[in-house]
Amino acid sequence: MDQHILQINNLRVSFNKNKDKITVVNDVSLQIEKGQTVALIGESGSGKSITSLSVLQLLPSNGQVDKGSITFNGKELMLQPEKEMRKIRGNEISMIFQDAIASLNPGMKVGVQITEGLKYHNLVPKADLKAEALQLLEQVGFKNPVHIYNQYPDQLSGGMKQRILIAMAISCKPKLLIADEPTTALDVTIQRQVLDLIDHYKSDLDASVLLITHDFGVVAEYADWVYVMLGGHIVESADVYTIFKNPVHPYTKALIGSIPNPENGQERLKSIQDYTFEDTSYDGRKFAPETYTYESSAFHAPSSLVEVEPMHYVRFYDGERKVIAIG
């Protein structure tokens, strides 16, 4: 049990909006083992980013964690005061954000920016900061670190900025790296370089990665374990080989089916609607949620994850087992 570096149990996060309470993450449990890359996949609005932000307690001010626990290295993060959290952020868990332009300070040389974390956590003597920055820049693949050190963010291309963010995130050698759609805005060649970089960091330091994405292609290439998220719930989870070989939840099938694959030359892509009325039950159980509209009342019926085969979990409704004839 204790090789789990991060364990989230029954997390529920809600937002206050005009006196209403909107639950955006509900009953999410996930765990990351040491040295593993865990992918959290879902559409925009499914709550995957909010889950990762609550790990670092960086939720927006109108959001709060209602329930659940988040344990990192045996430490309960929900009980840590802000002061302790600051020691953890960047140092033990760090995050790579999607939007590199918004995450960098436009008025500061990138070389200085990447050592901010080291300076804050007092990991390196002040005199060595520059050398450390140059070494980090080289590590993330810049051939002329001295030149890059003196650049400002707007002088760099999108892929270069993303690499600066990675340099910043790995500067304190964290044990857990949370990458929130690190390559969504990038070209394929740069996407591959960036993801390889994260992968090498992971294997070099035996660190773990929580990879948040909506692209099953990326998941297939880099993840070990996959959680599929829909409407704030985890609807399916399994290791990456199982989930591609035997996806059970129609939503997972839809996500996998909607990637254009040059190999099989399909005439039509399967889209979410094509799956909505297929597979309404599995082994006599009804999938939760069964429709993809968020207004649906069935969406809020009690449901839980069920082990359909060893280490493969799918969310079904609780209660009576109603068999629905297919076809």
Added chain:
Amino acid sequence: MRLDNLLVRAQNLSKYFTDSSGVHKAVDGVSLNIHKGETLGVVGESGSGKTTLGRTIMRLYKPEHGQIWFDGKEITKLNDGKLRPYRREIQMIFQNPYESLSPRLTVGEILEEPLFIQKIGTKKERMDKALSMLEKVGLSRNSYQRKIHEFSGGQRQRIGIARALILEPKFVIADEPVSALDVSVQAQVLNLLKDLQAEMNLTCLFISHDLSVVHYMSDRVAVMYLGHLIELAPKEELYRNPIHPYTKSLLSSIPVPDPERRNPYREPIILPEKPLYPPQLVHVGNEHYVSANMINIKDFEIESTKKQVSYI
């Protein structure tokens, strides 16, 4: 190759931009033909000039050099007034429907505006046309009175498509139409585009940085790199047998949606330097053209008989 079957022909097209740091050759010496009814995919990284190419072919920009023929007539030097009839036949679908559609107009007004400008139909006819277009792209008729902010990203892109197609154009330039969308929504929009293309007999220039999407949509694929056209071939040929090192890098970078086939020994990414002059395209068989100053044709002939390379 029959010339009378061509809808668009671009010859040696160049578009330069000038700023304080000098001249940027966004598109340099690009020649290509687009046949009636086909979809030509254009791939390349950001900054490779694919958007500029699309906009220049549409004559939103005035090219520095070269000629453009549309449906047999040269449109390179026409002024705005003379271009207006062509605007009706060449339409564009933009990447970001929120920025390209006015937030202050209702969907009905957005759809009727092109008809109004082109002076087509009476008020009643324009409204009927907008409503039938809405149905065609899979939106309900009551979307007519709503505004853009009430729609999701995928629905907005459907409106963008409806606006482009309402003039019944012959030629549509789709500039990254799905790159702002989630994969599942992307699938719906791509299917819709494909259906409408067949239904309305459209010719299409499909611009994207996503090679899987381009493969799904196109008949032939052109690869752009730093403003130059470096490789052009029918899609199966290009994806099976890429020749240019940059095309190889691109293809080997596509994530394969199958964990069983992870390959730690993929082709390294090669980014060649930009040559000073635009390359000449050389025919290497199977309608496959590749830029000539990048490869040694003789070497290629020897290599291609030795091994069958497949990247997909």
